[in-house]
Amino acid sequence: MMLAGAEIVESVSYKADTENAEVIAPGSSQDKAPGLAKLPTKDPVDMQFTNITCTVNLGINKGSKQILHGVNGRFRPKQLIAIMGPSGAGKSTLLDVISGYRITGVGGAIFINGRGRIMKRFKKMSCYIQQDDRIQGLLTVGENMSIAADLKLPTKLDKYEKGEVIEDILTNLGLYEHMNTRGAQLSGGQRKRLSIALELINNPLVMFLDEPTTGLDSSSCTQVVQLCRSLAHQGRTIVCTIHQPSASLFAFFDQVYVLAAGKCLYQGTTRNMVPYLEEAGIPCPIYHNPADYIIELACGEYGEDKIDVLTNKAENGKALQWFDNWESIATMEALRKQYPLSVMKEQDSGSSIEETSQSNQRSVLIKRGFLKAKRDPTMTHLRIMVNIVVGIMLGALFINAGNEGSRVFENYNLLFAILMHHMMSPMMLTILTFPSEMSILLKEHFNRWYSLGSYYISINVVDLPISIISCAIFSVIVYMMSAQPLEPGRFAMFFAISIYTVLVAQSFGLMVGAIFNVVNGTFLGPTLSVPMMMFAGFGVTLRDLPPYLYWGSYVSYLFSDTHARFLKILPCLLTISGGIS
Numbered sequence: 001m002m003l004a005g006a007e008i009v010e011s012v013s014y015k016a017d018t019e020n021a022e023v024i025a026p027g028s029s030q031d032k033a034p035g036l037a038k039l040p041t042k043d044p045v046d047m048q049f050t051n052i053t054c055t056v057n058l059g060i061n062k063g064s065k066q067i068l069h070g071v072n073g074r075f076r077p078k079q080l081i082a083i084m085g086p087s088g089a090g091k092s093t094l095l096d097v098i099s100g101y102r103i104t105g106v107g108g109a110i111f112i113n114g115r116g117r118i119m120k121r122f123k124k125m126s127c128y129i130q131q132d133d134r135i136q137g138l139l140t141v142g143e144n145m146s147i148a149a150d151l152k153l154p155t156k157l158d159k160y161e162k163g164e165v166i167e168d169i170l171t172n173l174g175l176y177e178h179m180n181t182r183g184a185q186l187s188g189g190q191r192k193r194l195s196i197a198l199e200l201i202n203n204p205l206v207m208f209l210d211e212p213t214t215g216l217d218s219s220s221c222t223q224v225v226q227l228c229r230s231l232a233h234q235g236r237t238i239v240c241t242i243h244q245p246s247a248s249l250f251a252f253f254d255q256v257y258v259l260a261a262g263k264c265l266y267q268g269t270t271r272n273m274v275p276y277l278e279e280a281g282i283p284c285p286i287y288h289n290p291a292d293y294i295i296e297l298a299c300g301e302y303g304e305d306k307i308d309v310l311t312n313k314a315e316n317g318k319a320l321q322w323f324d325n326w327e328s329i330a331t332m333e334a335l336r337k338q339y340p341l342s343v344m345k346e347q348d349s350g351s352s353i354e355e356t357s358q359s360n361q362r363s364v365l366i367k368r369g370f371l372k373a374k375r376d377p378t379m380t381h382l383r384i385m386v387n388i389v390v391g392i393m394l395g396a397l398f399i400n401a402g403n404e405g406s407r408v409f410e411n412y413n414l415l416f417a418i419l420m421h422h423m424m425s426p427m428m429l430t431i432l433t434f435p436s437e438m439s440i441l442l443k444e445h446f447n448r449w450y451s452l453g454s455y456y457i458s459i460n461v462v463d464l465p466i467s468i469i470s471c472a473i474f475s476v477i478v479y480m481m482s483a484q485p486l487e488p489g490r491f492a493m494f495f496a497i498s499i500y501t502v503l504v505a506q507s508f509g510l511m512v513g514a515i516f517n518v519v520n521g522t523f524l525g526p527t528l529s530v531p532m533m534m535f536a537g538f539g540v541t542l543r544d545l546p547p548y549l550y551w552g553s554y555v556s557y558l559f560s561d562t563h564a565r566f567l568k569i570l571p572c573l574l575t576i577s578g579g580i581s
């Protein structure tokens, strides 16, 4: 019987409509995709995983769900590996587990070059590129790259040496001509390539990419996969999850790992998949894309029994005979001999998990923060504008209220309005903007760009001047227009209380934004602020509070009796929000 899938794999030869690259079928004599000038300097990585399980808690009284069922596998060095399977099969979970991104509820063992994975060492040689491209939209491609280079390359390299690395990567990834385009203005394919470019700066040996082709047109898909293939053949191990590749795209992968409902259906080379299916008694029909066919099998379209047949044949990922020259695949013992500990000791550089010192991380992040702040229409420009406009509005509403004894209640209302403004606007702004920043933070921190401490210090250093300027503008406008006593001491107290309120509200927003998503945060932020007002004595006299609620006056940062409490609560909240971030 003629095996159509095999023929498709053999016969792919086409030119894609790409900006820079002529795409040639893998395996052809012209299969010479561009590669980086800087090759990996360390030994390639061979990964093996055995009996991997992953269980998630579904909530109180809802039990748990097992996503991965004791899967095994081998990711060979210098290979482009596709983890395939239907939606919900556990592809992303397996990628998360092997990369170390997910550690809770995980069982089994992962071996790197024959030895148990040591997370700190493994993180130094690997990177994880998530499905959603987490790049700084306000910075240009060049700026994104140079910040990444400053954080990930040794500080002893000068800007020309770093520039060479950046030029090499951007040229090879077809992004050089977009050097001055802002991240937010890049197309989907360009954003994906920039995500890869950012991680290539420190030349990782292992790259994990979650669905790198999702949302891209076929030519961009081909570009990205061909790029991954050439990077893999240069000495890296590249593992991607992929939904359902076309026959041509499928042929670019060296190795395939197919999952169905958390179990392995096939593991081996792309070419061997068709013979494997035939041997299992489920041959791929003529002119059928083998990638489509195995996904249909994994979905149970040809019967659940076929899934069991394939899982048993693949021994849930233990079977290695569908790799090329499988008899010569090194055992764990052989790998340990090949990569002795003495060599690994030489390769281990420094005790710190990040590439550069904390002080370098802080200064680069502060530089990036100010660059972003200068261009940020929301966090900077809108914030200052809102403070001017609201200041003028309140000033006009309570004009001269501070000068007339008969208008003391109006003055009280003015103070209440000022506190509401200082409480709500910084808090809501932070709750709405921080979650998107948080996803970038998670990616960059996981990929060892910087420590959380450096990040936290830098965002505070960048934000403090903007908060102080906005608050000062607002305070001067309101204070003058409402004709409050022109005594420097009184104004200083008024401004100090205002800035304390702004900073605590911002920290509160940061804490809510770090824990909850935008929807929950937007609901919880204002809701939690209501008790703050209540305990501060607005509407409820503190004398009337039942004794068991007295503690509330200590929690409320709006409590007017003694603002010295702000000073007590401020560092506490800052520490909590910093710790949680």
Ligand SMILES: Nc1ncnc2c1ncn2[C@@H]1O[C@H](COP(=O)(O)OP(=O)(O)OP(=O)(O)O)[C@@H](O)[C@H]1O
Binding pocket: 056, 057, 058, 065, 067, 085, 086, 087, 088, 089, 090, 091, 092, 093, 094, 241, 243
């Ligand atoms: N934290 C979680 N809580 C509950 N269920 C989860 C959790 N994480 C994953 N799952 C479930 O585990 C299964 C596998 O999820 P996973 O994201 O790994 O699938 P996938 O194969 O990558 O799917 P897709 O291709 O659609 O992204 C899904 O059914 C998913 O709903």
